[in-house]
Structure formats: C-alpha cells, structure tokens
Amino acid sequence: MMLNDNDLVALLITFKLAGLTTLILLLLGTPLAWWLARTEWRFKFLLEAIVALPLVLPPTVLGFYLLILLGANGPLPEPLAFTFTGLVIGSVIYSMPFVVQPLQSAFVAIGRRPLEVAATLRASPLDRFFTVVVPLARPGFLTAAVLGFAHTIGEFGVVLMVGGNIPGETQVVSIAIYDHVESLEYTHAHWLSGGLLLLSFVMLICVYAMNRRFSLVKP
Amino acid sequence: MSIQIQFGLKRRDFSLAVDFVIPSRGITALFGASGCGKTTLLRAIAGLEPTAEGELDVDGHVWQNPQRNLPAHKRPVGYVFQEPSLFPHLTVQKNVEYGLRRIAKKDRLIATEKVVELLDIADLMSRKPNQLSGGEQQRVAIARALAVSPKLLLLDEPLSALDDGLKQEILPYFELLQRRLKIPMIYVSHSTDEVAKIADHLVLMSAGRVTASGATAKLLTQLQYPLAQGEQAEALIEAVVADIDDEYALAYLDFSGGRFTVPKQTLTLGQSVRVRVAARDVSLTLTHQVGTSILNIFTAIVDEMVTIGEAQLLVKLRVGERFMLSRLTRKSADILGLKIGATVYAQAKTVALLS
Known part of the structure; x- marks a missing residue:
C-alpha cells in the first residue's frame, strides 16, 4: 500500500467534508435556486452575482475574508477557523454556485405550466414541489450534487487558509498532495493524485451519461 | 343558479375589467379575438392570476372577494389548457389519478372508469405522454381535469392545437360530457364554428371588456357584433x-x-x-x-x-x-x-x- 495512515485520514476527512457540504448545499441551495428561478424581484441579479462570486474570486481571497470572519479576532464568540466546522462553512460558500446554478436552470426549464396544472388538480405548493418539480428537475439535482461534491474535493486555497492544514483534523487530500510534493515524496503524491483524477473522471462520466439518458426520455 | 364574475387586472399593455353573470349550467363560450383577455379571465376564475382583484361567486359559494381569496388548489375547478400539458414523468393512469388522489372520498362524484370510457382512453393507461398523439394527449388532459369531479370545468381553446379531423373527433365529447355529467363549462374560443356547435350561452369579449353576454342563438344574429359580420356568420x-x-x-x-x-x-x-x-x-x-x-x-x-x-x-x-x-x-x-x-x-x- 502506497498510502500512509495520514493519507487515509486525509481521504476520510475529504469525503466527509464533501459529503456534508453537498448535503447542506442541497438543503440550502434548493430553496434559494427555486426563489431565484421564480422571483420577479428587480434586484435579483445582485443575489445571482453574489452566488456566482466564488467562480471568479481567487480562493485565497475568499479564504482570507473567511479567516478574518471565523478567526480569533472575528465577531464569533467561539472562533471556527482551523476547525472542521470552519472548513464546512468555507466549502459551502465556495461550492455554492456549482449547486445553485444547475438547480436554478433546471427549475427555470420546467416553466410555470406543470405547476399550474398541478394547482388546478388540488396540489398545494409543497405538494407541487415534491411531486412535480423534484421529479422533473432530477437531472438538475444530479448535476448539482455531483458538481458540488467534486468541486469540494478539489478545493485547495480556501481549505488551506481557513483550515490551516492540521493533519487528522483539517488536512484534506489536495493539501496532503502538496505536502508530499514539498517533501519530494513523489510516489505518495502520484497515488493520491491518480486516485483523485480517476474518481473525478468517473463522477463526471456518470453525470453526463445519466443526464443524456434523462434528456432522451423527455418529450 | 348562476356564476357571478367581476374582475379587474392591470398589466403594462393590457387591462381586464369585467363584470357579468352567466348561468351555472350548460356550456358558456368566451369568444373574442386573440389578445382580448379571454384566457386571462379564465385563469383568474381558476385562481391562476394572483394579481386579479374582484369577486367570484359560483352558485352561492364565494371563491374570491376582497376579504377572502381561495388559492388555485382550493377552487373546485377542472382546467384544460390549450396544450395538453400532461406530466411527462407520469403514465397516463398516474396523470389521470393525480388530482383524484387529492380530493376527499366524499367529493368523488364522477367515477374515473366512466370518464376513461367516455373519452376512450382505456387502452392508453400504461403509456407515457410522449407515446401519445396530440389528440390522445388532449383527451387524457380532459379526463384528468374531470377526474377531480369539478364544480366548474374551464376549457382554454382545448382544440386549437389539433387539426380539423381531431377537432371533429373531440368536440362531440364536450356535449356528451355536458349531457351525462351536468358540469357547467366555460369554453374559451375564437372559432365561430366551435361556439355555434357547443355553446348555449355566449360572452363576447374585446380589449379586456365584455361587450355582450346572452344566449348563443340570439347573439349570433345581432348584426352589431363581429360574429355576424364575419365570413362564418x-x-x-x-x-x-x-x-x-x-x-x-x-x-x-x-x-x-x-x-x-x-x-x-x-x-x-x-x-x-x-x-x-x-x-x-x-x-x-x-x-x-x-x-x-x-x-x-x-x-x-x-x-x-x-x-x-x-x-x-x-x-x-x-x-x-x-x-x-x-x-x-x-x-x-x-x-x-x-x-x-x-x-x-x-x-x-x-x-x-x-x-
């Protein structure tokens, strides 16, 4: 085995972080994306720009501000910087657009008609959402979940700034790879990098293959 | 018994202001050129136009007034849209049962089997909507709207997307439904032909206003209305x-x-x-x-x-x-x-x- 214990712990933390982040983002991102897809509020573009900000911002900038916010001198009673919770908060913000945007376009694509039909068939707003929107937006949910997960696995800058690279607590795979390279342990770096490459590729293949199947079923 | 309809609605380039009464039995046609507001009015009756203000009273039941406004899913209507708009992820059976499952047992006055038989869709039940022809889809949409035992059936040009042959195939169903199930219907149309064929009562609309309302036979021959002046008079x-x-x-x-x-x-x-x-x-x-x-x-x-x-x-x-x-x-x-x-x-x- 070419992975040491430290690497395995880093892998575990990475998956825990990505899984938790994806879950939180689906819970928070779904209502947000739904609201963005439906609202006629004239300043909605402001919110859309904020959600998209992590797409263009250098992760270090985001990490820096988060560090200030979550750090010992920040407004929080208990500093969250250099903790796993802090990492989750940073990841949720950083991966937000990758979940919200596919959901929002999936909701927009459904249009108002199926919801109006459901309303005339006595379905309450929540009922309409779960029996019409969720099944019709399934490809969108799949894309959002996989992109959110994969993107969290791939983050580096924010995690380094907010998490501080504490092995066993906040050290994730991408940083472990960096450490290996720094210490010229290329074999370890190869194994971890190759593993991530393969995993990411397989996940993306699944998304595209399943979305293709879904789009074929659509009328 | 009657249906009293009074609505006002303002949009940037359109306003609706109507106040009229129609009988709550038989088929009433809302007739007018495209853009005259007949679809908007029908949607307001169904509760699908949240900005429409006014009063709606169906056989003594208040559906809407300034104090009380039933949301769309609480109004006992059946609505057939211009396009069939079936749920693409559900089979025909599940589409028809969608509304049925959401009403109380005691309100199920129309037997689904009867509706399925009337509209001749029994053989389609296990198919998905994308495997149906346009006419079949629209028949399923009508069945789905009827399965909720509506107190009022609202039809928005249900035949406009279909070719003439299919129109002639589906049109008789409405009269049959009306005769067998006794549900009052409001039927939006811009076709004199359809109106003359099925409507008992006629409401003429123009630019968001009602210009006339009365028995079809009477309004068809009143020369001041566009119905009489057209080729199809x-x-x-x-x-x-x-x-x-x-x-x-x-x-x-x-x-x-x-x-x-x-x-x-x-x-x-x-x-x-x-x-x-x-x-x-x-x-x-x-x-x-x-x-x-x-x-x-x-x-x-x-x-x-x-x-x-x-x-x-x-x-x-x-x-x-x-x-x-x-x-x-x-x-x-x-x-x-x-x-x-x-x-x-x-x-x-x-x-x-x-x-």
Missing part, C-alpha cells in the same frame, strides 16, 4: 322533428317560422335539434319560387341591414319568432328594392344539424 334555430318521410329518407323539422327539410339520418320523431343556417347560404327572392330545387324556403321580414365592406350587405330576417341572416351584394339588394319591414322569401341552399 350564421343563425341557430331550435326545431322539433315533426314528421319522417321514409320514401325520400327525409325528416321535417318544425319551428315557429316554418319547416326545414333535411336528410333523416338517425333522427326520431319529437326529437329537438339545433339547425344551423349560414348567412352565405341564404338567398332572397320577392316571390315564392316554384321551379327550384331548393326545399327550405321561408317567408321572412327584413328586420335590419348593414353593409359589409364595399360590395356586400348583411340582412337580418325575422322568420316567425326566429332570426336568419343572409349575405348578398348591394347590387342584389337594390334590384330587389330591399327595405326594412319588407316581406321576402329566404331560400336556404343548405342547412346543417347540430346534436
């Missing part, structure tokens, strides 16, 4: 089968102004029928013609005349207690010396039977 006359002539396979239909002669087909003695006489099929003579192949000739009094375009004239004729329309050239009218109050003979080249 026609009169509807209720008549009763008074005699059957087996030798020639003809039926004689009596009304206050005389007797129609039509092929007997499946008509039975005593049956009431609606006869449709198109304005362009009616010619006028000053004397009762004898050497003619035309059988349907009526004594008529010129009631009203309007010019249509440069060359033509529309004449409203009183035949007994009913009215017919005749479309002729101004030149013909001058040759005949037509004046209001004059007695003429109206010859109908063809007449059509409805229901």
Whole structure:
C-alpha cells in the first residue's frame, strides 16, 4: 500500500467534508435556486452575482475574508477557523454556485405550466414541489450534487487558509498532495493524485451519461 | 343558479375589467379575438392570476372577494389548457389519478372508469405522454381535469392545437360530457364554428371588456357584433322533428317560422335539434319560387341591414319568432328594392344539424 495512515485520514476527512457540504448545499441551495428561478424581484441579479462570486474570486481571497470572519479576532464568540466546522462553512460558500446554478436552470426549464396544472388538480405548493418539480428537475439535482461534491474535493486555497492544514483534523487530500510534493515524496503524491483524477473522471462520466439518458426520455 | 364574475387586472399593455353573470349550467363560450383577455379571465376564475382583484361567486359559494381569496388548489375547478400539458414523468393512469388522489372520498362524484370510457382512453393507461398523439394527449388532459369531479370545468381553446379531423373527433365529447355529467363549462374560443356547435350561452369579449353576454342563438344574429359580420356568420334555430318521410329518407323539422327539410339520418320523431343556417347560404327572392330545387324556403321580414365592406350587405330576417341572416351584394339588394319591414322569401341552399 502506497498510502500512509495520514493519507487515509486525509481521504476520510475529504469525503466527509464533501459529503456534508453537498448535503447542506442541497438543503440550502434548493430553496434559494427555486426563489431565484421564480422571483420577479428587480434586484435579483445582485443575489445571482453574489452566488456566482466564488467562480471568479481567487480562493485565497475568499479564504482570507473567511479567516478574518471565523478567526480569533472575528465577531464569533467561539472562533471556527482551523476547525472542521470552519472548513464546512468555507466549502459551502465556495461550492455554492456549482449547486445553485444547475438547480436554478433546471427549475427555470420546467416553466410555470406543470405547476399550474398541478394547482388546478388540488396540489398545494409543497405538494407541487415534491411531486412535480423534484421529479422533473432530477437531472438538475444530479448535476448539482455531483458538481458540488467534486468541486469540494478539489478545493485547495480556501481549505488551506481557513483550515490551516492540521493533519487528522483539517488536512484534506489536495493539501496532503502538496505536502508530499514539498517533501519530494513523489510516489505518495502520484497515488493520491491518480486516485483523485480517476474518481473525478468517473463522477463526471456518470453525470453526463445519466443526464443524456434523462434528456432522451423527455418529450 | 348562476356564476357571478367581476374582475379587474392591470398589466403594462393590457387591462381586464369585467363584470357579468352567466348561468351555472350548460356550456358558456368566451369568444373574442386573440389578445382580448379571454384566457386571462379564465385563469383568474381558476385562481391562476394572483394579481386579479374582484369577486367570484359560483352558485352561492364565494371563491374570491376582497376579504377572502381561495388559492388555485382550493377552487373546485377542472382546467384544460390549450396544450395538453400532461406530466411527462407520469403514465397516463398516474396523470389521470393525480388530482383524484387529492380530493376527499366524499367529493368523488364522477367515477374515473366512466370518464376513461367516455373519452376512450382505456387502452392508453400504461403509456407515457410522449407515446401519445396530440389528440390522445388532449383527451387524457380532459379526463384528468374531470377526474377531480369539478364544480366548474374551464376549457382554454382545448382544440386549437389539433387539426380539423381531431377537432371533429373531440368536440362531440364536450356535449356528451355536458349531457351525462351536468358540469357547467366555460369554453374559451375564437372559432365561430366551435361556439355555434357547443355553446348555449355566449360572452363576447374585446380589449379586456365584455361587450355582450346572452344566449348563443340570439347573439349570433345581432348584426352589431363581429360574429355576424364575419365570413362564418350564421343563425341557430331550435326545431322539433315533426314528421319522417321514409320514401325520400327525409325528416321535417318544425319551428315557429316554418319547416326545414333535411336528410333523416338517425333522427326520431319529437326529437329537438339545433339547425344551423349560414348567412352565405341564404338567398332572397320577392316571390315564392316554384321551379327550384331548393326545399327550405321561408317567408321572412327584413328586420335590419348593414353593409359589409364595399360590395356586400348583411340582412337580418325575422322568420316567425326566429332570426336568419343572409349575405348578398348591394347590387342584389337594390334590384330587389330591399327595405326594412319588407316581406321576402329566404331560400336556404343548405342547412346543417347540430346534436
């Protein structure tokens, strides 16, 4: 085995972080994306720009501000910087657009008609959402979940700034790879990098293959 | 019993302001050109236009007034949209049952099997919507709307996306539904043909306002309305089968102004029928013609005349207690010396039977 214990712990933390982040983002991102897809509020573009900000911002900038916010001198009673919770908060913000945007376009694509039909068939707003929107937006949910997960696995800058690279607590795979390279342990770096490459590729293949199947079923 | 409708709604380039009453039985048609607001009005009745303010009272039940506004899913309507709009992820069966599952058992007054049978969709139940033709999809959409046992069925040009053959296939279903299930219907249309075929009551709309509301037969022959002025202008006359002539396979239909002669087909003695006489099929003579192949000739009094375009004239004729329309050239009218109050003979080249 070419992975040491430290690497395995880093892998575990990475998956825990990505899984938790994806879950939180689906819970928070779904209502947000739904609201963005439906609202006629004239300043909605402001919110859309904020959600998209992590797409263009250098992760270090985001990490820096988060560090200030979550750090010992920040407004929080208990500093969250250099903790796993802090990492989750940073990841949720950083991966937000990758979940919200596919959901929002999936909701927009459904249009108002199926919801109006459901309303005339006595379905309450929540009922309409779960029996019409969720099944019709399934490809969108799949894309959002996989992109959110994969993107969290791939983050580096924010995690380094907010998490501080504490092995066993906040050290994730991408940083472990960096450490290996720094210490010229290329074999370890190869194994971890190759593993991530393969995993990411397989996940993306699944998304595209399943979305293709879904789009074929659509009328 | 009646349905009282009063709505106001403002958009940037359109406003709706209506206040009218229609009977809560039979089929009422909302008729008008595209963009006149008939679809918006229908949507407001269903509760799908949240910005529509006003009052809606259906048979004494308040659906909307300034204090109380039932959301769409609490209004006991069935709605058939212009496009079938079936749920693509559900089978036909699940589509039909979608609304049914959401109403209380005691409110299930219409048996689903009956609806499925009426609309002839039993063989389609296990299919997905994308495996159906346009006509089949629309029939499923109608079944789905009926399965919730609506107190009012709202139909938004349900046939407009279909070709003529399919229209003729589906149109009879509405009359059948009306006769069997007794649900009042509001039917949005811009086709004179559909309106004349199925509507008992007619509401004419123009630019977001109601311009007239009344019995179809009466409004069809009022010359000031665009219905009478169009190419398709026609009169509807209720008549009763008074005699059957087996030798020639003809039926004689009596009304206050005389007797129609039509092929007997499946008509039975005593049956009431609606006869449709198109304005362009009616010619006028000053004397009762004898050497003619035309059988349907009526004594008529010129009631009203309007010019249509440069060359033509529309004449409203009183035949007994009913009215017919005749479309002729101004030149013909001058040759005949037509004046209001004059007695003429109206010859109908063809007449059509409805229901």
